[in-house]
Structure formats: C-alpha cells, structure tokens
Amino acid sequence: MTTLIGSEIRKLTTTRSTWWLMAVLVALCAGLAAALLFAGYGLDYPGMAPGAAESAQMLYRQPAATVYVIPMVVGTLLVTREYHTRTIVQTLLAEPRRGAVYAAKVLGGAAASAVGAAAAMAVTVAVGAAVFAANGDGPFLTDGDVVTTLAGSFGALALWGLIGVGLGALLRNQALAVALALVFTLLVEPVAGIVLNTADLPEASAYLPGGAANLMAGGSSFGEEGSALVGFAVLAAYTAAALAAGAARFVRYEP
Incomplete structure (x- = not known):
C-alpha cells in the first residue's frame, strides 16, 4: 500500500497542472487576505475592525469559504487524469486489486489536500500577521476561537479535496468532473443559498x-449562526457519500 500511495503522490507532484493550481490557491488566499485587511485598516470596514479577535477570525476563515473549489479540482484530477490519458490501464495491470488502488488514491488525495490546506492557511496567516504587526496589532493566534477557526478552515479545505477524489472516480471524464465542480460551487450552490434565504x-x-x-470554519450562513461541529458533520457526510459513490464506480466498472 505504501508503494501505491507513493505512486499516487508522484503522479500529482510530477504534473504541472497540480503546481499551477497550488500557485493559484496561494495567490488567491494572499490577495483575498490583503483585500480584507485593506478594507479594515484603510476603509474602516466594520467587519474587519482593527485590533479585534473577530477580525482575525473573519480573515482566517476566508479560504474555507471562498477557494475550496481548488482542492476539489485537484482531487478530481488525481483520478480523471488517468482516464483521460488512458494510463489507468497500466495502473490496474500493475495492481489488479482495484480497492487497493482506489484506497491509495484516496490517501494520496488526502495528503495533497492537507498540503494545499496548510499552504492556504499559512499564506493567509502570514499576510495577516504582517499587516497586524505593522499596525501595532497581534494576530490572535493563541485566542481559543481563532484557533478553532484555523483548524476548521484547514479541515474544510482538506475534506473538499477528498470530495473531489470521489467525484472524479464517479464521473471519470476529466472535463465533465472539473466543469461540474466549478458550476456547482460557483453557481448552483450560491443560487440555492439565495433562494433558501429568500x-x-x-x-x-x-x-x-x-x-x-x-x-x-466558524462562520455563519446568511447571517444565521450555527455550530462548527454541525458544519463538520454535514461536510464529512458529503465527503463519505462522494467517496462511497466513487468507490462503487471505480471497483465495479471497466476503464
């Protein structure tokens, strides 16, 4: 299994699209953090009041609320890229146990998601800490609520990557999987949220x-407060469903 997992990680790290997506993830997190901090210190935006722990929380939860589609796309590509290039045939000839291959992809996807989530949170914290320090404020990294937000944001991004693995295994078509991920996260869900709020x-x-x-990540839903544990349970349920559906498709059907 260790060899299979290492193989999946090598497939990711030797593909340029993975690095491009990670670069975009980091750039977006840095840009969003800078924009929020400018709104707080330069434009007196109430939600980013200088020197408040709540402002740090708002900053640190933004990756989980905005850029989660990127880990999801990386997860889909981990599976669909092999079907797109037909190298899945060689993979299954080398290891006929499809359950083991799929498990390796899930674990490889988990590792990639964790790295992406860590990078997103690290750049957000770094930009925030630099601006906070320049203005005589602290980053509130020892505040209990802020720590919870950081952990929740990291976990949410990691789970989105696993949802992508399941989606990729279920659909197999690279263009379709990526398009569906983008359409759902950027269009369908926001519209559904507006409809529910209306x-x-x-x-x-x-x-x-x-x-x-x-x-x-400690945020709210259209102004409605909720529990971080409820958010975790719901997102974990979506993750489990996506991985289970992907497993059924991967194990049962010919490539």
Missing part, C-alpha cells in the same frame, strides 16, 4: 456543502 430558510443553506464548510 424563502426565509437561511438556516437550511448550512446543509449545503459550502455552507457547511463556512460553519466549520
């Missing part, structure tokens, strides 16, 4: 994947 059901949006990720 229908006076804002709390229901917390049971959508993105809403659950935001709650997990």
Whole structure:
C-alpha cells in the first residue's frame, strides 16, 4: 500500500497542472487576505475592525469559504487524469486489486489536500500577521476561537479535496468532473443559498456543502449562526457519500 500511495503522490507532484493550481490557491488566499485587511485598516470596514479577535477570525476563515473549489479540482484530477490519458490501464495491470488502488488514491488525495490546506492557511496567516504587526496589532493566534477557526478552515479545505477524489472516480471524464465542480460551487450552490434565504430558510443553506464548510470554519450562513461541529458533520457526510459513490464506480466498472 505504501508503494501505491507513493505512486499516487508522484503522479500529482510530477504534473504541472497540480503546481499551477497550488500557485493559484496561494495567490488567491494572499490577495483575498490583503483585500480584507485593506478594507479594515484603510476603509474602516466594520467587519474587519482593527485590533479585534473577530477580525482575525473573519480573515482566517476566508479560504474555507471562498477557494475550496481548488482542492476539489485537484482531487478530481488525481483520478480523471488517468482516464483521460488512458494510463489507468497500466495502473490496474500493475495492481489488479482495484480497492487497493482506489484506497491509495484516496490517501494520496488526502495528503495533497492537507498540503494545499496548510499552504492556504499559512499564506493567509502570514499576510495577516504582517499587516497586524505593522499596525501595532497581534494576530490572535493563541485566542481559543481563532484557533478553532484555523483548524476548521484547514479541515474544510482538506475534506473538499477528498470530495473531489470521489467525484472524479464517479464521473471519470476529466472535463465533465472539473466543469461540474466549478458550476456547482460557483453557481448552483450560491443560487440555492439565495433562494433558501429568500424563502426565509437561511438556516437550511448550512446543509449545503459550502455552507457547511463556512460553519466549520466558524462562520455563519446568511447571517444565521450555527455550530462548527454541525458544519463538520454535514461536510464529512458529503465527503463519505462522494467517496462511497466513487468507490462503487471505480471497483465495479471497466476503464
């Protein structure tokens, strides 16, 4: 199994698209952090009041609320790239136990998601700490609520990567999987959230994947407060369902 996992990680690290996506992830997190901090210190935006732990929380939960599609796409590519290039045939000839191959992809995806999540959080904290220090404020990294937000943001991003692995195994078509990930996260779920809020059901949006990720990071859903544990349970359920569906497809059907 160790050899299989190492093989999956090598497939990711030797592919340029993986590094491009990671670079985009880091750049977006840095840019978003800078924009939020400018809004707080330069434009007096109330939600980013200088010197407040709540401002640090808002900053640190942004990766989980905004850029989660990138770990998801990386996860889909881990599986669909092999079907796109037809190298899945060689992979299964080398290791006919499809369950073992799929498990290695899941674990490899988990490792990649963890690295991406760590990078996203590290650059967000670094930008925040630099600006906070320049303005005589602290980053509040020892505050209990802030630590919870950091952990929740990291965990949410990592789970999104695993959802991508399951989606890729289920669909197999690279273009379709990536397109579906983008359309759902950038269009379908935001529209669904607006519809639920208009229908006076804002709390229901917390049971959508993105809403659950935001709650997990200590945020709210259309102004409705919720529990980080509920957010984790909902997002973990989506992750388990995606991985189970992907496993059924990967193990049962010919490439």
